[in-house]
Amino acid sequence: MISAASGVVTPYTVPGWLMDALQATVLVLVAAAATGVVLIRQRVRQVVALSVYGLLLAVLFLVFQAPDVSLSELSVGAVALPILLLLALAKVRERDR
């Protein structure tokens, strides 16, 4: 954590309480988004919600100091996975028709 708690103080050091508040906020948002994904019953909307959840997860990783994981999650969770799911839904819809 880039906070006063780590002992190293730079001009970019964020106060510990602020970092804690940020982490707590993003954790709550991720939990809310995950619940949303489960509760939404309409499939295409569910995929969009999943994409938003992926985006929030990327923010979570960033706030917990894993920018490399965050970058991967941003592309895989918010873009690649939703596209694959949408394509699969399109295929299923095609077959049902």
Add this chain to the structure above:
Amino acid sequence: MTPGQRRWVFLVAIAALAAFYLWGLAGLPGFGNYPGPYGTIIDHNAAAQTHATGVVSAVNFEYRGFDTLGEEFILFIAAIGVSTILRHLRGERERPAREEALDRDDAMAADAIRMTALLFVGPAVVMGWYLASHAQTSPAGGFQGGVVLATAVMLIYLAGQFLTFRRISPVDLTDAIEATAAGGYVAVGVAALVMGLPYLSNFLPLGGTPGAVGSSGTIVVISLFVGVEVAAAFVLIVSEMLEQTLLVPEGN
């Protein structure tokens, strides 16, 4: 089993799971505490030993390069698996893309979406190459760069340029690029063997200054190979899925 009995089995199982979970949580080190010596040792030595200031990349492509090789092949095999399972079946024919477009009222995305998607293609390509080629200096690396590059290709599809998407990512070519890049990683390891060093040793000059773009020897080479492999694998998986939406059973 009646639904009532089933509920009891579930309740007992979930209670046991919850108990074990809480017991496990109680034994965890404090939040943000890192008790292991490994990270501290790496932190102190990585920059001097590898001339990479992106210590995560130093771990991924140098200290644990062999693990990463395995991980890369997981993705490689996954892409091969998708293209094997999603092959053209007998009795399926491809609907021409034009026919597909005429078939749908909403085939064209809104202008705003198409414009925005196209605007992001260039930045995504630059960002992807930057990430894949700067593993040694920043919290980036081949995997991140590769997925961002693949995103650029997907944006072209999102912009409604399906025919362009197909033209720039023909399946055979993507397949070949993926295999070549995966092989490149292996070859870097073999090159070290040829020089009489252990597999995947960093045999290239490390460069003068830690953190310079040209420093860190094989780390950046491996990162670039991984970047190309990952980008090709993702594009391959998406194109295979895309082809599937165009296939219809014979007689339709």
